[in-house]
Amino acid sequence: MTLLAIDDITKSFAGHKALDHVTLDIRQGEFISLLGPSGCGKTTLLRTVAGFMTADKGRILIDGEDVSRLPPERRPLNTVFQNYALFPHMTVLENVAYGPRRAGLARAEAERRAEEALEMVGLAAMSRRNPAAMSGGQQQRVALARAIVNRPKLLLLDEPLSALDLQLRKRMQIELKQLQVQLGITFIFVTHDQDEAMAMSDRIAVMSAGRLEQCDAPEAIYRRPRTRFVAEFIGEANFLPLDGAGPEGVLRPEDLRVLPEGEALPPGWRGLPARVTGVTYVGGTSNIYLAAGPRELLARSYGLPPAGMTAGRTVQAGFDPANLHPLGA
Amino acid sequence: MMYRVCRLSLAALLLGSGAAYADGSTLTVAYYGGNWGEAFDACVAQPFTEKTGIRVVAEIGNSTTTLAKLQQQSGDAVIDVAYMDGGISELAHEAGVLAPIDLAAIPNAATYLPQAVYKAGDEVFAVSAGYYSLGLIHNTSEVTETPDSWLALWDESYAGAVALPSPSNSSGVPFVLFLARSVLGDTSESLDQTFAKLKELDTGLLFDSSGAASNAFQSSEVIIGAHFNVGAWDLTDGGLPIGFSVPKEGVWATDARMHVVKGTKNPEGAAQYLDMAASPEAAACLAERLYLGPPVTGVTLTPDVERKLPWGEGGSVEKLHLSDWTEVNARRAAIVERWNREIAN
Amino acid sequence: MASARLTLFWLLALPVLVFTGFFLIPLGVVLVSSFTAPEDGLTLAHYARILLDAYHWQVIATTFRIAIFSTLICVALGYPLAWYLVRIVQLRSWRRACVILLVLPLFTSNIVRSFGWMVLLGRSGLVNDALMSLGLIDRPMRFLGTETGILIGMVYILLPFTVLTIGTALARVDRGLEQAARDLGATPARAFWSVTFPLTLHGVMAGAIIVFSMAISAYVTPALLSGGKVTVLAMLAFQQYSTVFDFHYGGALSITLLVLTLALIGLASRMTRGRTPGAGGH
Numbered sequence: 020m021t022l023l024a025i026d027d028i029t030k031s032f033a034g035h036k037a038l039d040h041v042t043l044d045i046r047q048g049e050f051i052s053l054l055g056p057s058g059c060g061k062t063t064l065l066r067t068v069a070g071f072m073t074a075d076k077g078r079i080l081i082d083g084e085d086v087s088r089l090p091p092e093r094r095p096l097n098t099v100f101q102n103y104a105l106f107p108h109m110t111v112l113e114n115v116a117y118g119p120r121r122a123g124l125a126r127a128e129a130e131r132r133a134e135e136a137l138e139m140v141g142l143a144a145m146s147r148r149n150p151a152a153m154s155g156g157q158q159q160r161v162a163l164a165r166a167i168v169n170r171p172k173l174l175l176l177d178e179p180l181s182a183l184d185l186q187l188r189k190r191m192q193i194e195l196k197q198l199q200v201q202l203g204i205t206f207i208f209v210t211h212d213q214d215e216a217m218a219m220s221d222r223i224a225v226m227s228a229g230r231l232e233q234c235d236a237p238e239a240i241y242r243r244p245r246t247r248f249v250a251e252f253i254g255e256a257n258f259l260p261l262d263g264a265g266p267e268g269v270l271r272p273e274d275l276r277v278l279p280e281g282e283a284l285p286p287g288w289r290g291l292p293a294r295v296t297g298v299t300y301v302g303g304t305s306n307i308y309l310a311a312g313p314r315e316l317l318a319r320s321y322g323l324p325p326a327g328m329t330a331g332r333t334v335q336a337g338f339d340p341a342n343l344h345p346l347g348a
Numbered sequence: 349m350m351y352r353v354c355r356l357s358l359a360a361l362l363l364g365s366g367a368a369y370a371d372g373s374t375l376t377v378a379y380y381g382g383n384w385g386e387a388f389d390a391c392v393a394q395p396f397t398e399k400t401g402i403r404v405v406a407e408i409g410n411s412t413t414t415l416a417k418l419q420q421q422s423g424d425a426v427i428d429v430a431y432m433d434g435g436i437s438e439l440a441h442e443a444g445v446l447a448p449i450d451l452a453a454i455p456n457a458a459t460y461l462p463q464a465v466y467k468a469g470d471e472v473f474a475v476s477a478g479y480y481s482l483g484l485i486h487n488t489s490e491v492t493e494t495p496d497s498w499l500a501l502w503d504e505s506y507a508g509a510v511a512l513p514s515p516s517n518s519s520g521v522p523f524v525l526f527l528a529r530s531v532l533g534d535t536s537e538s539l540d541q542t543f544a545k546l547k548e549l550d551t552g553l554l555f556d557s558s559g560a561a562s563n564a565f566q567s568s569e570v571i572i573g574a575h576f577n578v579g580a581w582d583l584t585d586g587g588l589p590i591g592f593s594v595p596k597e598g599v600w601a602t603d604a605r606m607h608v609v610k611g612t613k614n615p616e617g618a619a620q621y622l623d624m625a626a627s628p629e630a631a632a633c634l635a636e637r638l639y640l641g642p643p644v645t646g647v648t649l650t651p652d653v654e655r656k657l658p659w660g661e662g663g664s665v666e667k668l669h670l671s672d673w674t675e676v677n678a679r680r681a682a683i684v685e686r687w688n689r690e691i692a693n
Numbered sequence: 694m695a696s697a698r699l700t701l702f703w704l705l706a707l708p709v710l711v712f713t714g715f716f717l718i719p720l721g722v723v724l725v726s727s728f729t730a731p732e733d734g735l736t737l738a739h740y741a742r743i744l745l746d747a748y749h750w751q752v753i754a755t756t757f758r759i760a761i762f763s764t765l766i767c768v769a770l771g772y773p774l775a776w777y778l779v780r781i782v783q784l785r786s787w788r789r790a791c792v793i794l795l796v797l798p799l800f801t802s803n804i805v806r807s808f809g810w811m812v813l814l815g816r817s818g819l820v821n822d823a824l825m826s827l828g829l830i831d832r833p834m835r836f837l838g839t840e841t842g843i844l845i846g847m848v849y850i851l852l853p854f855t856v857l858t859i860g861t862a863l864a865r866v867d868r869g870l871e872q873a874a875r876d877l878g879a880t881p882a883r884a885f886w887s888v889t890f891p892l893t894l895h896g897v898m899a900g901a902i903i904v905f906s907m908a909i910s911a912y913v914t915p916a917l918l919s920g921g922k923v924t925v926l927a928m929l930a931f932q933q934y935s936t937v938f939d940f941h942y943g944g945a946l947s948i949t950l951l952v953l954t955l956a957l958i959g960l961a962s963r964m965t966r967g968r969t970p971g972a973g974g975h
Contacts, residue, residue: 071872091875104873108891121878514921518931554921567811681937689748692924
């Protein structure tokens, strides 16, 4: 069942198209990431959904109701802001109780709800603190508690983890995903980090230059990228002609095998002569960089690179044509 | 040349720091700022320097400031001659900062009006530099008939548009006494009748400075009231419909006075300066510039300047009500206090 | 190291010297004269004369009334003006022009300004002419020589201080915070009162304290616009110094004004403390 329908949204700033006919349906309970490089329009799209911006054209529907003209306070959603936007003149508890208070709850009831939400993010003990006196990770959890305390149908998260260090970030990714499953709230998660998107999302919406390039499950995005942009933005990609010549397809590095010259290929595989230009070994995987005529290719395998695989050596690069995914399909 | 410049600037420096510098080639004179200071400079100081070769160093400040300076420098006089108004003059005398003036050393002193020489016992402590008065001023386009009595201020039709000096102006307190004695016939010690009458008066402005009064007359904020003869005639000269009159009760007046400072290192220079100031030329010059009533006889003036003098057309110093400043000073605090409570409220 | 310490010494010593020389010593002189009398040495008589007298309390009340109203009006007008400058004006040059327009009155002489007020507020001034020609009044209203007139003049001169302090505070408020409030269900008005306003309160207070201190001690504007008919404490003190020459009573008046002012400011900042975000809270 569709919770949020983004219907043909277009938005321009001073002649520059920030959003270009974006249409996207998001289902109830889904965790969807808006992924793309900075300036691709993902944050603009989020702010349009939240109501901080008005689209030039198109509609936003939540549960079938057109909210395009509603101010932010009347939309059934909440946001976790990139810099958290915690109120510096309020305690943690007051920050979290702000939403319930605005929803008309009495102070005591609002604070009880706030305590619950803080419990959920593991900060129950810190409710009397001033947010400025907390670490980045803790502030992040307060922002999260504040956004979920009213149990919105839809939670918007604007790069909420970008300010955290790598370790904390990985942990928060897991916690966030668990929380989402536990609460059953639909999450729209803006990020420019493809790994983060891959790890957490049910679906990923890849955006580029104001356009929605592709929206699919992570595996489908990876395996069957529809455009060259998606293929390159998500993971690494080799581009090879589908059959000898003509349109190109995408071959992921782990599907490309490097074989000694003259060795027989598995049945049905295609091979092409190549020269090794470099070899790296990182974190349990080996990367072999190849030049096949004018093309640059990358092959990835687990474990150490095969013995004698040094730069300058002539080899053959082989792959199963079934793994070569045609673009645009 | 270089040496002279150095010496001059050094002199300025020393004067500024309060040290004595006197070899007879300069005379330090304390007088007022603005157009009064300019007039004293042009009418007295410059001719004095031309005649004697003694350069005049001006020490600018109002009467009160000058008195404060004199009290501070007592013992090591920097100021030789000081201009101060009536009232402050008596205070300076009491403070013992003045030297007696030897009229014999001043040839022109013979022409002084008798009122122009201020004595304590046999000693002369001040001589007048010229009189000014607080006349009855009216806006000729709003007050068509020239009022001939101060009682015109109480006329219903001028309600809310009357100007009087406040006690924050040096004329304020003596003017109250003038109104009591010469206009309202209140000879009582208490001045109850005078204050009751003042309380009735619906004023538009109780001015603390002459400029404030000029502004108010100029903008028609007030249309009748007391104002200094020089301030009023400046407005008239500037083309405004302002008339100055000396009513039948006469006008309150005072004068700027010159004093020789106790401990002056240039008494001859000081005497020569006073002599120049008492010359008919200097008096005429001041009368033309400030409409200051000459304290000496034998001054010839144009009819136009004559009618703008403090005593008005055809008048003389006899028309002026000059205050008994010792009485004014003694009653000043009490009158100010009563004014504050009953009038400025 | 030694030279750095020397620099530090001078950095501290100079302001201390200037502060002592130009502020503490004169204040000390005034303080001493307020507690002494020419005949009988140390005395509280001058203070008794002021504090046990209904007239003086009436002047104090007038002084504080004018200062408090000036402060309230300056804040009430200054906030929207600051809002306009910081939040609404987009064009940098127009904002700069507005700020110059705002501080311009501070650079004109009091005499010029007071003449301007006469032209505007006088018996036959523009305001009265307009009101009369509109038939709203049939006799000129009196502005000059009233508390209203003084108040108008004070607000005109002191308004820039609140606009500037509030504007500075407003410019430092993260607009994301207002959006967060809206996102959590606050109407624009609610977001302003619960988030923006508390975060600018220190600017409001700073402006209010500046305006109040300047208004309570103001001499020239009240003296010019009162027309000698309204008396504030500073005028009373100045009068004692300039015309009555009673430095003891005048000193006591000045010290009374100073103490009452400090007491009120202390009270006001105590009342707002804890409601503003802690120092370095951002």
